[in-house]
Amino acid sequence: xxxxxxxRNLKKYYGTxxxxxxxxxxxxxxxxxxxxxxNGSGKTTFIRILAGLIRATSGSVSAxxxxxxxxxxxxxxxxxxxxxxxxxxxxxxxxxxxxxxxRERGVSEVRMRELAERLDLDLGKRIDAxxxxxxxxxxxxxxxxxxxxxxxxxxxxxxxxxxxxxxxxDLLREEQAxxxxxxxxxxxxxxxxKACDRVALVKExxxxxxxxxxxxxxxxxxxxxxxxxxxxxxxxLERTGGNERExxxxxxxxxxxxxxxxxxxxxxxxxxxxATLEEIVIGHYERGNGR
Amino acid sequence: MRIxxxxxxxxxxxxxxxxxxxxTFALSASMVLVIALYPMVIDMxxxxxxxxxxxxxxxxxxxxxxxEYYATEGAMMLQLFGSIFAALQGFGAINxxxxxxxxxxxxxxxxxxxxxxxxxxxxxxxxxxxLSAVAAxxxxxxxxxxxxxxxMAPFLRFTALNALVFLVFVWLAFAMAALxxxxxxxxxxxxxxxxxxxxxxxxxxADDAVLEFLRNLTPFTFADPLEILKADxxxxxxxxxxxxxxSAAGLLAGWRAFRVREIIx
Numbered sequence: 001x002x003x004x005x006x007x008r009n010l011k012k013y014y015g016t017x018x019x020x021x022x023x024x025x026x027x028x029x030x031x032x033x034x035x036x037x038x039n040g041s042g043k044t045t046f047i048r049i050l051a052g053l054i055r056a057t058s059g060s061v062s063a064x065x066x067x068x069x070x071x072x073x074x075x076x077x078x079x080x081x082x083x084x085x086x087x088x089x090x091x092x093x094x095x096x097x098x099x100x101x102x103r104e105r106g107v108s109e110v111r112m113r114e115l116a117e118r119l120d121l122d123l124g125k126r127i128d129a130x131x132x133x134x135x136x137x138x139x140x141x142x143x144x145x146x147x148x149x150x151x152x153x154x155x156x157x158x159x160x161x162x163x164x165x166x167x168x169x170d171l172l173r174e175e176q177a178x179x180x181x182x183x184x185x186x187x188x189x190x191x192x193x194k195a196c197d198r199v200a201l202v203k204e205x206x207x208x209x210x211x212x213x214x215x216x217x218x219x220x221x222x223x224x225x226x227x228x229x230x231x232x233x234x235x236x237l238e239r240t241g242g243n244e245r246e247x248x249x250x251x252x253x254x255x256x257x258x259x260x261x262x263x264x265x266x267x268x269x270x271x272x273x274x275a276t277l278e279e280i281v282i283g284h285y286e287r288g289n290g291r
Numbered sequence: 292m293r294i295x296x297x298x299x300x301x302x303x304x305x306x307x308x309x310x311x312x313x314x315t316f317a318l319s320a321s322m323v324l325v326i327a328l329y330p331m332v333i334d335m336x337x338x339x340x341x342x343x344x345x346x347x348x349x350x351x352x353x354x355x356x357x358x359e360y361y362a363t364e365g366a367m368m369l370q371l372f373g374s375i376f377a378a379l380q381g382f383g384a385i386n387x388x389x390x391x392x393x394x395x396x397x398x399x400x401x402x403x404x405x406x407x408x409x410x411x412x413x414x415x416x417x418x419x420x421x422l423s424a425v426a427a428x429x430x431x432x433x434x435x436x437x438x439x440x441x442x443m444a445p446f447l448r449f450t451a452l453n454a455l456v457f458l459v460f461v462w463l464a465f466a467m468a469a470l471x472x473x474x475x476x477x478x479x480x481x482x483x484x485x486x487x488x489x490x491x492x493x494x495x496x497a498d499d500a501v502l503e504f505l506r507n508l509t510p511f512t513f514a515d516p517l518e519i520l521k522a523d524x525x526x527x528x529x530x531x532x533x534x535x536x537x538s539a540a541g542l543l544a545g546w547r548a549f550r551v552r553e554i555i556x
Binding site for chain 1 (some may be wrong): 296298299302306309383391392393394395398399400401402403404407477545550551552554555556
């Protein structure tokens with residue numbers, strides 16, 4: 001399978017302000033690609049360049065072998081794009097707006113009604129009467145209406161309640177099963193873990209590294225905080241820091257030997273939790289496994 | 292190569308419908324009111340003492356007929372407010388999507404920029420033509436209603452040239468919106484007809500070579516109701532050519548900017 005999206009040394013500056021410093025990546029056909037990073041890291045800038053809304057300062061990007069730009073009708077016909085904040089004709093009803101999108105995309109309104117029903121979206125309401133989350137739903141429907149070959153989704157689940165998030169993930173899996181390539185930006189790592197095949201961590205305008213979710217999941221571990229600060233030793237346990245009062249550890253291995261060790265260590269306090277995906281990602285990067 | 296998109300055109304018309312309705316109703320009703328007041332105004336003029344009438348001569352004098360009355364009291368108001376409406380529609384055709392942030396959802400549809408440009412321009416142009424036609428029809432009915440039918444030919448001539456002035460403001464404001472940075476306030480567009488209207492009224496104050504030259508720098512000159520509604524009217528070709536040329540140049544420059552315009556919302 002070929003690459004649907006290819007970006008090389010993509011850079012974007014808004015005057016002197018940095019939007020994107022140096023992004024190089026490729027997205028394979030049929031995969032769900034997560035673009036993960038904190039706010040202001042350059043995710044939306046990358047997505048807007050990819051959607052042809054803004055131009056890169058330097059570097060190159062292509063989708064389906066074509067360069068996105070203001071007149072990229074061919075790319076736009078194959079892409080479903082959902083902006084981070086969904087704004088549509090505010091004084092019109094949802095049905096009218098989505099009907100307009102359906103007509104422009106050359107598809108029937110059956111799919112619109114089906115998606116709206118699954119997402120529990122009221123088609124009879126005016127856009128300006130919708131909450132942020134409901135406007136997000138309009139964005140999801142507008143992006144998925146025409147069953148595009150490529151979905152570009154900017155923070156798609158922000159503002160959605162957990163039930164709708166689950167429905168959205170189901171829809172995403174269905175699209176993927178149909179062969180759709182998905183490029184999804186998020187700062188919600190749990191969502192990325194559930195939805196994506198590969199993930200790129202973007203920070204301060206650059207891509208730190210790209211890896212598979214399976215690889216990251218393999219790196220799952222426990223995080224421990226123990227007090228008082230003591231030296232503990234067991235296979236798979238690694239001290240990561242601490243102070244006079246407490247010590248921090250990472251642990252990879254079975255739970256029983258760890259619990260047995262902690263029970264005999266004379267501790268006054270113990271906190272054990274799963275490492276977040278962010279900690280796994282950053283740990284992965286700091287160990288020099290990136291790029 | 293698709294230049295016009297009827298789906299987009301219909302949606303855009305619906306979007307602006309309420310504004311067009313309000314402006315059209317307000318201006319048409321104002322014209323009807325001005326004309327309906329004519330029988331009363333005639334009586335008022337008759338009661339004006341001669342010395343005060345002489346004073347009024349400095350400000351255009353007392354109208355001789357309903358046509359002159361309409362030209363000075365109604366048509367000039369229609370021109371000013373209609374031009375403001377035209378500038379708002381032209382500017383808003385591009386600017387509104389950026390201000391209301393709908394641009395990010397619209398410009399990723401499989402519609403070329405040239406189609407957006409042409410469709411939006413046509414929509415704004417049609418809206419001012421609707422206003423112009425309804426205001427003219429209402430005025431004509433009002434003339435008949437007060438029992439003062441006017442000559443149809445000069446009235447139609449005025450309506451056509453006045454609509455052309457409106458179109459000039461649509462095109463200039465549209466070009467401005469395409470050339471300026473995104474998210475500008477619509478006030479920028481209103482300033483154009485306002486300034487040109489002031490220039491027009493100033494240029495009429497005296498028969499002076501400089502002022503006469505200034506008349507060529509405002510489109511209101513080629514739709515001067517007092518001149519047009521006269522029997523021996525001649526088209527003011529110079530200001531008409533200047534402003535049609537400016538509009539064409541503006542639209543061309545606007546198109547060049549719009550086709551590569553970055554959508555930053």
